Amino acid sequence: MPRSETGSRDVTVGIKEVAQQAGVSPGTVSNVLNRPERVAPETRARVQRVIKELGFVRNGSASSLRAGHGRIVGLMLLDLGNPFFAEVARGVEDLMSERDYGVILCGSASQAGREARNMRMLAEQQVRGVLVTPVSDSRGTPALLRERGIPTVLLDHPATRGDQCSVTVDDVTGGWLAVNHLLERGARDIVFLGGPLTIRQNADRRKGALRALREAGAGTLREVIVDEMNSRAGHEAAERLLAELPDAVFCANDLLAMGVLRVFLQQGVRVPGRVLVVGYDDIEYAVASAVPLTSVRQPPYKLGRIAAKLLLDECDNPGEHAHQQIMFQPELIIRESTSR
Amino acid sequence: MPRSETGSRDVTVGIKEVAQQAGVSPGTVSNVLNRPERVAPETRARVQRVIKELGFVRNGSASSLRAGHGRIVGLMLLDLGNPFFAEVARGVEDLMSERDYGVILCGSASQAGREARNMRMLAEQQVRGVLVTPVSDSRGTPALLRERGIPTVLLDHPATRGDQCSVTVDDVTGGWLAVNHLLERGARDIVFLGGPLTIRQNADRRKGALRALREAGAGTLREVIVDEMNSRAGHEAAERLLAELPDAVFCANDLLAMGVLRVFLQQGVRVPGRVLVVGYDDIEYAVASAVPLTSVRQPPYKLGRIAAKLLLDECDNPGEHAHQQIMFQPELIIRESTSR
DNA sequence: GAGATCTATTGACACGTTTCAATCGGACCG
DNA sequence: CGGTCCGATTGAAACGTGTCAATAGATCTC
Known part of the structure; x- marks a missing residue:
């Protein structure tokens, strides 16, 4: 086992040892750490050198106990x-x-x-x-x-x-952008696939979707609500959609969309030929997916x-x-x- | 602003207030928190009730200062x-x-x-x-x-x-699995695309790749080392590869592979028709990518x-x-x- | 040159908890 | 019934740092 260059540095080296070694009081060491500008440059330098030599690491628990926060x-x-x-x-x-x-x-x-x-x-x-x-x-x-x-x-x-x-990020606008785009592309029977509406993001994206429909005076929104918002949930939801395919699916995030996409492609449902799919988040992988995904980008x-x-x-x-x-x-x- | 049911609960309620309210000493409260089995059931119940009533939250800083760790x-x-x-x-x-x-x-x-x-x-x-x-x-x-x-x-x-x-995870075997598979598929001019070899994972995967080549007594390994291991790096590396296309690319992770895949497909390089690509990690998105990615799965x-x-x-x-x-x-x- | 002003430093106390030796009360044994 | 033992509880010390009022020393002012 290698010996430390400072000799047998034991378990803990505290602010006191540093103070003693540097020939100052503990209070000054504390000042060097927290308000260096209040300490004379030479003293500061000396203390900092000792800190490095002794490998002192401030005890965050003590610090935040005294200061009230860390x-x-x-x-x-x-x-x-x-x-x-x-x-x-x-x-x-x-x-x-x-x-x-x-x-x-x-x-x-x-x-x-x-x-x-x-x-x-x-x-x-x-x-x-x-x-x-x-x-x-x-x-x-x-x-x-x-x-x-x-x-x-x-x-x-x-x-x-x-x-x-x-x-x-303005999720109402996000939902609007997605569904407005789907309407422009000619979709009418649109599915909103999302997580629980108690989660604000879902509620707002749905609200934007509805607004787009209202403004266009056309189209209908079927809602499919799932518990989790990962690709597995998208997978399962898509299987249920197969019974009655919509014109388009607006997914409240890209993971859902990728799950949906996978089922559709496996089952021979052409995207975008038969169904349009929009995701949300524009995650890095959306662009690389089997059918590059239209998505609402957030930063x-x-x-x-x-x-x-x-x-x-x-x-x-x-x-x-x-x-x-x-x-x-x-x-x-x-x-x-x-x-x- | 709603008033707390316990009256004007001020800034902090400590172990002492709990002790006083429950008619025990601070030490006993501490025992309830840390070694409940040493406290008589009835006392324990009483203290726990007071803790809940007062909304006491233990001060972790003080705790870990005294105990030495949190x-x-x-x-x-x-x-x-x-x-x-x-x-x-x-x-x-x-x-x-x-x-x-x-x-x-x-x-x-x-x-x-x-x-x-x-x-x-x-x-x-x-x-x-x-x-x-x-x-x-x-x-x-x-x-x-x-x-x-x-x-x-x-x-x-x-x-x-x-x-x-x-x-x-056995990365040498992982590298071997990938390259052995490529050799079986007939690839000979193989590129290893990975991050710095100072990172063990890269070094081992490369080692496994070399072992596979040695065992097969066939094929060569070109090495392309990039600084970061994300899809952007894969993108850039792939552009350099376009000048002299290999039979196959073994990427040290899926992000690199997805970057490579994207460039190849954009440039009309058929995968797997012209070049085979293997990734590593089998991230969730590997299966959903434009060309579903062969990959080495880890848990x-x-x-x-x-x-x-x-x-x-x-x-x-x-x-x-x-x-x-x-x-x-x-x-x-x-x-x-x-x-x- | 004496007081005033300012800067750099000091030293002791407090933060809220854990721990441990000491104490208390009750049960058990002979 | 006296002594012993055991479990439950107590009280005070200590953990390492930040803070602040107090002090020492230096510089400036009139």
């Missing part, structure tokens, strides 16, 4: 398996990493129970703030944290009142990154921080699955 | 954007959530610098243990944590010495879940825990991209 934020998403949310997570993680924050990642799997459990866990961890895509409503579990004074930013969910930040990485920025702004300037509700506009990416 | 583990992966690792993360997260642990997720983006920074952050957070897919070598940064007595399990990377657990969710289990076992029974090196065997999934 350099950790919580990130709670609906579904870690969905590339859309994976990209959101990447955006958050990148920014937090730059600012030297850690991220506790939780998946709620769209279940209120898991959401509540994880929120409680985050509260226990004294996280500095939380980014959350709520399962149903921002007045539910997320409110629990806000009561405790933990800043919260809603991700992909609008803030109903102006007392918190949110970053969203997930940017979503995560901006939400993270808002959260840290609220944490760092609690006084002057002005809550913002940011809404991006989605974009329809037209590919082969809806070509004439 | 209920958090670190998870460090190469690339959060890769569905393979996303599935690994899901496996870890699910198990940890069941055992009431939190997970701090970090991505190293295959950069040693980011790995080191994040490892330091995890050490600061006093994590209970760490699951890590090291960028290059387990003797690098991960060793830093082990010196501090933090249990570490290697994910998708074998433990060289028997002093820690690891969970891996990512199981990988994550088992690694998590091993880590907690080491944490909970530090004495009797026996380090294990678990290796799964990969499986070749044959699809259209290599059909005759």
Whole structure:
């Protein structure tokens, strides 16, 4: 076993050892770590050198116990398996990493129970703030944290009142874009395939779809609601659709669409020849799928990154921080699955 | 604003308030939380009722300061954007959530610098243990944590010495399966497209490929090494390949393969007619791609879940825990991209 | 040159929990 | 009935850091 160059560095080296070695008081070491500008340059340099020599690592538990919060934020998403949310997570993680924050990642799997459990866990961890895509409503579990004074930013969910930040994409418009496009392509019997309408994203996309139909004064919307929003669910739903094929299917996300696509192609249902298919999210794989998928594009990485920025702004300037509700506009990416 | 049923519950309710309200000492409350079996059933029930009434949430910072560690583990992966690792993360997260642990997720983006920074952050957070897919070598940064007595399990990377657990998939065999299959299909001029060989997964898959060639006594391996392992990199590599098309391309992951596939199809290079393509990981989208992709399947969710289990076992029974090196065997999934 | 002002540093206390030796009360044994 | 043992509970110390009022030293002002 290699011996450390500093001799027998034992179990823990704390702020006190550093202070002693550098010939200053513990308070000064703490200042070097937290408010370096208040320490004379030479002292600062000396302390930092000792820190490096001794391999000192600050005890985050003690720090956040005393300070009331640490350099950790919580990130709670609906579904870690969905590339859309994976990209959101990447955006958050990148920014937090730059600012030297850690991220506790939780998946709620769209279940209120898991959401509540994880929120409680985050509260226990004294996280500095939380980014959350709520399962149903921002007045539910997320409110629990806000009561405790933990800043919260809603991700992909609008803030109903102006007392918190949110970053969203306009899902009503997204639904409208998709169905309007299908109508233009001549589809009339349209299926909306989505998850539970208690999840806002689904409800809004459906609302946009209905609006498009109303404005056009044509077409009908059949609704197929599934429990989960992965390709397996799309698979199963598509099998039920085979009995009575629609002109088009508008899927509330790309995973569903890819499941649908697969069944249709296997069963010899031509896409786009017989049925048009539109997805949502425009995940990286939509373009590469068997029939390149028309999809409503959202900017997930940017979503995560901006939400993270808002959260840290609220944490760092609690006084002057002005809550913002940011809404991006989605974009329809037209590919082969809806070509004439 | 709704008033709490317990009156004006202020900022923080600590273990002391609970103790007072329940007519016991703080020590007993702590025992209810940590060793309930040592507390008389009636006392326990009373304390738990008060905890619920007061909405008490344990302060994890104080807890882990005193106890030396908290209920958090670190998870460090190469690339959060890769569905393979996303599935690994899901496996870890699910198990940890069941055992009431939190997970701090970090991505190293295959950069040693980011790995080191994040490892330091995890050490600061006093994590209970760490699951890590090291960028290059387990003797690098991960060793830093082990010196501090933090249990570490290697994910998708074998433990060289028997002093820690690891969970891996046999990548040499995986490479062999892929290339052997290509040889059987008649390919001779084969390209290996992968990331830096300093990353073990790439090195092993290449080694397996070479072994297959040697055993067959036929065929040659051209190597194309790219910096990142996403579909963009595959895209760029494929464009360079157009100048001198091989018989087959063995890609070190599916993202690369999908990038390659896209360029080939756009440029009119028939797959599998002119070039065979094999991927690696068998991500969910491989089956749905334009030409369904032959790929080497790994069990990512199981990988994550088992690694998590091993880590907690080491944490909970530090004495009797026996380090294990678990290796799964990969499986070749044959699809259209290599059909005759 | 004496007081005022300012900067750099100090030192002790507090954060909320866990832990452990000490204590208490009751049951059991001879 | 006295002594012993055992389980349940207690109370205070300690974990390592951040904070802040106090201090020391240096510079400036009149």
